[in-house]
Amino acid sequence: MPVTEASGVKAWQRRDRRQQFSIWLGWLIGGLVFVQSWRFISEHTIWEFALDAPAQAWDLMVRMVPPRWSYMERLWVPLWDTINIATIGTLLGIIIAFPIAFLAARNTTPSRVLVRPIALIVIVSSRSINSLIWALLLVTVVGPGVLAGILAIALRSIGFIGKLLYEAIEEIDAVQVDAIVATGASRPQQLAYGILPQIMPAFAGISVYRWDINIRESTVLGLVGAGGIGLQLNASVSKLAWPEVTVIFAVIFVTVIISEWVSARVRHAII
Amino acid sequence: MNGQATQTWRLPPFIANPWLRWGIYLGALLYLVLAIGSLHINWARVAEGMERGWRFVSAFARPNFAGRWGEISEGILESLTMTVTSTAIGVALAVPVGLGAARNLAPLPVYVVCRGIIALSRTFQEVIIAILFVKMFGFGPLAGMITLVVATIGFMAKLLAEDIESSDPSQLEAMRATGGSWWQLINYGVQPQVMPRFIGLSVYRLDINFRESAVIGIVGAGGIGATLNTAFDRYEFDTAAAILLVIIAIVMVAEYSSGHIRRRFQ
Amino acid sequence: MLALHALTKRYPTGDLAVHNVSLEVPKGQVMALIGPSGAGKSTLIRCVNRLVEPTSGSVMLDGHEITALGGAALRRARRRMGMIFQEFALVERLTVMENVLSGRLGYVGFWKTFLRRYPQRDIDQAFRFLERVGLTEFVDKRADALSGGQRQRVGIARALMQEPSILLVDEPTAALDPKTSRQIMRLICELCAERELAAIINIHDVGLAQMFAARIVGLCKGEIVFDGSPRNLTPEALTLIYGEEDWHATIKRDEDEPEPADAGAGAGGTGSDDRQLVA
Structure with missing residues (x-):
């Protein structure tokens, strides 16, 4: 007490x-x-290298400026690919995640015993695995290139969109659905009039938010060969062409800032 | 009917201006055509890969934990320790940055600096940050840990600042009216309001950090990622499947327990 | 004791919320501040303890100028002024005791307040006030578990913990039902009488203001348009404050209303007629 x-x-x-x-x-x-x-980390660290970090950082800075801006002209195509990977990947993810969310939501699933656990497993495994790991896997399967990147983004987005969407579906106002059921509406009509209008803003917001994240993610997929600007980054880093790396960083920075701005604007317009 | 004017009704379109509406539709269509047109897909290679894909899927039925257990356990342990230390340090450092980035608490210069730190750490994907830190600190979990600390600061500080800004101003005002100092204001007016969500977000970030720690190993920053990368390179799908299953299992345990923790701190 | 002189507040948006207000509140006087929404009532009392920074003019408390103070001196001045809020403004997730003790923040050092190790004297005082407002058994309840009236009692106890010489009360009854409103107003007035506290009470409810306050100040568009005893609050005065409306129904309250409501409806009814005649 x-x-x-x-x-x-x-x-x-x-x-x-x-x-x-x-x-x-x-x-x-x-x-x-x-x-x-x-202690574990410390034992696995070579401290002579680590303590050298300030000098290394300074060295890196000196080598990164001035940026080689002329390299820009070779970045337009990879940049276009990066945006495509994110956008088409997100679209694919949305198309697959949308029905899965309905199968996973407690109040819309056709079967709680059979279908719901399967849908949840799909969502959890998609969410547990980072898009870069998906890319790693897909590069060995479908070969290096943009396709592997798109599929990686799509597979990762399923879990993200699916989870947030099914939570949104479970939180809808049941009274509104009851009102539609009371008119004698069929199941698809209940969906269209009772549930969809309630979750549409959340769905659109989630999708745009994921697109914004995907832009960021797709900048690194090239590191494992899945296309986009990461390929250039990987090449420049491995040949120690730091002035080029600076240009790539600048491009990524600007792209991400713009995508964040676009996504914020769109979400603002929806809500 | 006869002679009576019939009134038609249509759902008003989402975007009222027809020019803008059709412009957006047309632009989206044009973009899709261009984007899909610029994909160069080597279908022969894809077809060839299908067999490999199937081998990978079937590897999940018989994952090989034993073959490289030494490397797997070492990698997982490294990932877990990186997760714990980076989350603890990152969350601790995110508190001052988050307080500084809340417009209702911080003076403008502090606000600008803190928002700058947040923007910088959030813009770059963890892997990119990891590349730089590996160059500075050498290969190994230290570089990975520092990467995750940076990412955690950006994530937590942004959400903390937003929480503080949207907290109930009257509680703050009441504490100010009692003559409390700035620190007392934080402790009595802000902390009780934002703490439950902050704890929840920290646990969520722990979860994210584990998943990220499985990835940054690909660029040499420690953790299970390096082992996974090697497994794929050698087409050892059964080992890769084993690693992925371990990751999924840990993420599921983390998610379950984080839900539990969040409920307790409501 | 509290003296405002030519107090003016203009918001950065250009809105003139308080214009050239001069006012004196002597020790122990309960003053009601009435006026339409947006008349500047809230701004005015927040200018007194400088939660809102006045643009010009002066605020004197017990002969000390407050408008020029900064930092620690301002905090010391604030603890002399207890504030009670419209939506209670309790720290919802802290217990009743922590909320009451938070009234001592201006007196007790940071680490002691952080660890909740208040001097025993403060704890004794807190128990006394909780008993006075009738919440002894709620000490360890969380503030968000209380009803509106209970929360406002906690708010009152918190303000008293500051050992203030004046209470600034902002719409104390706006979120309460009529019965609880009266109880809260009565409690505030009784406490003011017991402790010889002055109070400025912003209030929407003209009837309650007449019932409990010794003096009424009417504010319209940031300026004082009425200042007098409740008896002089005629329909003409109300029209001056609020604008044209049939005010007779509002004023038909009686002096015996502050007594428990069961004093007799019949007596109240006749009384109200008398009052109208006087008006």
């Missing part, structure tokens, strides 16, 4: 002794885990 009374004086403490103790215990365990993890 936070309030204790001793010889007529009421004392007050924020927590009683047991609560306080368990909080201390939590911090202690957390601290131990952190220290052990740090």
Whole structure:
């Protein structure tokens, strides 16, 4: 009890002794885990190299300026590819995720025992695996190039859009659906009039948000051969052409800022 | 009917201006045609890969954990330790940056600097940051950890700042009216309001950091990514499948427990 | 004790919220500030403790100029002025006790408040105030678990913890039902009488203002258009403050209303007729 009374004086403490103790215990365990993890990392680090970092950083800076702006003309095509990977990949992801979300949502799934777990497994496995890993996998399957990138983005987006969308479907106002059911509407009509209008803003917002993330992700897919500006980045880094790397960074920075602006504007317009 | 004017009704279009509406439709169509037209897909190579794809899918039925267990366990352990340390350090550093990036608490110069830090760390994908840190700190988990710290700061500080900005101003005002100092204002007016969500987001970020730690190994920043990359390079699909299954399992456990933790701190 | 002189507030948008207001509130006086929405009532009381920065003019509390203070001196001045809010403004996720103790923030150092180790004297005081407002058994409840009236009582206890010499009260009853509104107003007025506290109470409800306040100030478009006793608040005065409307129904309240409502509806009815005749 936070309030204790001793010889007529009421004392007050924020927590009683047991609560306080368990909080201390939590911090202690957390601290131990952190220290052990740090020791593990430290053992796997060559500290001579690590301590050299400021010098290395300075060296890198010196080599990165001035940027070789003329390299820009060879970046337009990879940039176009990058945007295409993100956009077409997102579209594919949306097309697949949309029905899956309905199968996964508790209130719209045709079968809670059979269909829902499968839909959830699809969503979880898609979400657990980063798009770069999907790309790694797809490059070995369909070969290097833009197609692997598009499919990687699509496969990763399914889980993201699917999860947020099915949560949105589960949160809809059931009374509105009841009202449509009460008119004698068929299942598809219930969907079209009772559910879709409620989730459309969320759906559009989620899709645009994912597109924005995908632009960022697609800039690195080239590192494993899945097309886009990452291919150029990989080439420039491996031949230590730092002035070119600077130009690529600048291009990525501007692209991401623009996509973020576009996505914010579109979401603002929808909501 | 006869003589009576019939009134038609159509759903008003989403975009009222017909020029803008058709312009957007046409532009989208044109973009799709151009984009799909510029894809150079080597269908022969794709067809050839299908067999490999099938081998990979079937590898999930018989994943090979034992073959390279040493490397897998080492990689996973490295990923987990990177996740823990980077989340702890990143979250701790995100607090001051987030406070500085909240317009209702920070003076303008501080605000601009903190927002700048956030924008910079959020723009670049983790892998790109990892490339730079690997150059500076050498190969290994330290570079990966620092990468994830940077990414965590950007993520957490942005969301924290937004939370603070949208918190109930009257509670802050009440604390100001009692004559409390700036720190007391934070402790009494802000912290109780943003803490539950902040804890939830930290747990979520822990989850993200684990997933990212599985990737940045591809550029040499430690973790399970390097092992995975090697497995794919050698077409050892059964090992790759085993690694992916371990990752999925850990992510699922993390997600389940994070839901539990978030409920407790409501 | 509190003296405002030529106080003016112009917002950066150009809106003139308070214009050239001069006012004196002596010790122990409960003053109601009435006026239409947007008349500048909220801005005016926030100028007093400088939650809103006045554009010009002066605020004197017990002979000390407040408008020029900064930093720590301003915080010391603020703890002399307790504030009670419209939507209670409790820290929702903290307990009742923590909320009440937060009234001591201006007196107790940061680390003590951070660790919630308040001096026993403050804790005793908090228990006394909680008992006075009737919330003894709610000490460890979270503020968001209380009803509106209970929350406002916590808000009052918090303001009293500051040991203020004046209470600034911003629409204390706007979020409460009529019965609770009266109880809260009565509590505030009783506490002011007990502790010889002055109070400025912003209030929408003209009836409540007449019932409880010793003095009424009417604000319209940022300027004082009425200042007098509740008795002098005629329909003409109300028209001056709020604009043209049939005010007779509003004023038919009686002096015996502050007594418990069961004092007799019949007596109240006749009383109100008398009042209209006087008006």
